[in-house]
Amino acid sequence: MKKNIFLFVLLAGLIVSCSPVQNIAYFPHFDKEINRINETTYDARIKPKDILSISVVSSEPEASRRYNLFTPQTLELINSLYSQPSLQSYLVDKEGSISFPILGTLQVKGLSTKELELFIEEKLKPHFTQEMPIITIRILNYxxxxxxxxxxxxxxxxxxxxxxxxxxxxxxxxxxxxxxxxxxxxxxxxxxxxxxxxxxxxxxxxxxxxxxxxxxxxxxxxxxxNQSRANSSKYGAAETYRISTLSVLISLATMAATIYSITR
The missing domain is CATH 3.10.560.10 (Outer membrane lipoprotein wza domain like)
Incomplete structure (x- = not known):
């Protein structure tokens, strides 16, 4: 009896030791000291199929209005929308361009939103006599x-x-x-x-x-x-039941071995 229990526990130990130990921590190879990483700047680049929001705001409302397209359901409120405009969006076509009021077709592919703001600002300079407008561009489908x-x-x-x-x-x-x-x-x-x-x-x-x-x-x-998940996907319900039953038997055998050693 004692020999059988010992063999059963040994088998359980072998099964556990053969299970792959997964590394689930991030940065395990970093030193305990502070690791400094060079700061990297990143600017999103406009791509075809992007949806852009473009607003033009200035102290000359009449001049700005021509460059702000509003959705049809908000046209009747147009006089009160300059502080919080609900603007028509612009879909970048497969050639990487948009059709902008007055200015026509603009090639925007590969530009950052900041670069496009500066580009449109340069185009609008001749149309404003006072201060330059504030142009704000956002990628809506990021x-x-x-x-x-x-x-x-x-x-x-x-x-x-x-x-x-x-x-x-x-x-x-x-x-x-x-x-x-x-x-x-x-x-x-x-x-x-x-x-x-x-x-x-x-x-x-x-x-x-x-x-x-x-x-x-x-x-x-x-x-x-990982491989553990891949292996588990191969088992059906019957195999899963057998594995669960074996785990219970192993646990019971371990408990029996512990009790036996205590009561000797």
Whole structure:
């Protein structure tokens, strides 16, 4: 009896020791000292299919009004909308351009919102006799998609046009323990329509220098499952029941061995 219990406990120990130990911590190879990382500036670049909000505000309302398109349902309130305008948005076409009032077709692909503001300001200079207008541009559809081994996969939006890969994971509730931190994928379509796949190792400090560290609008962030999750997906309900039963038997055997050793 004693020999059988010993063998059973030994088998349990072997099963546990053969289970893969997953590294679920971020930055495990960083020193305990403070690690300084060079600050990286990032400006989102306008791409085809982006939706832009463009407002022109100045001390010359009549001059500004010609450049602000309002949605039809707010036209009757146009005199009271200069403080909080509800503006018509601009869809960037596949050639990377928009049709702007008075100025006509503007090529905006590859520009940051700040660069486009300066570009439109230069174009409007001849049309304002007093101070220059304040031009504000926003990308309205700046969002990312997070899929795979995260707690809340889905589509997430941001209003500041800047999101790191860790902020994207945080919005999705972080990775599950089954997510591979050394093989995260970022699928991206650049300003020229070229599709790129980046493979990132979140355990390596070189992540901060990756072009995918800052996520761009419409990026797809995919967390690949680890081997433990892949193996578990092979089992059906019957196999899962057997594994659960075996785990219970192992626990009972361990308890019996402990009681036996105490009562000797």
């Amino acid at each position: 969002s990312i998609n997070v899929l795979g081994e995260v707690f809340r996969p889905g589509k997430f939006e941001t209003t500041n046009e800047r999101m790191t890969i860790f902020e994207g994971l945080a919005l999705a509730g972080d990775m599950t323990i089954y997510g591979r931190r050394d093989n995260v994928k970022v699928l991206r379509e650049d300003v020229n329509g070229e599709r790129i796949i980046y493979t990132l190792n979140l355990n390596d400090r070189s992540i901060f220098n990756s072009p995918a560290y800052f996520l761009e609008q419409n990026d797809v962030l995919y967390v690949e499952p």
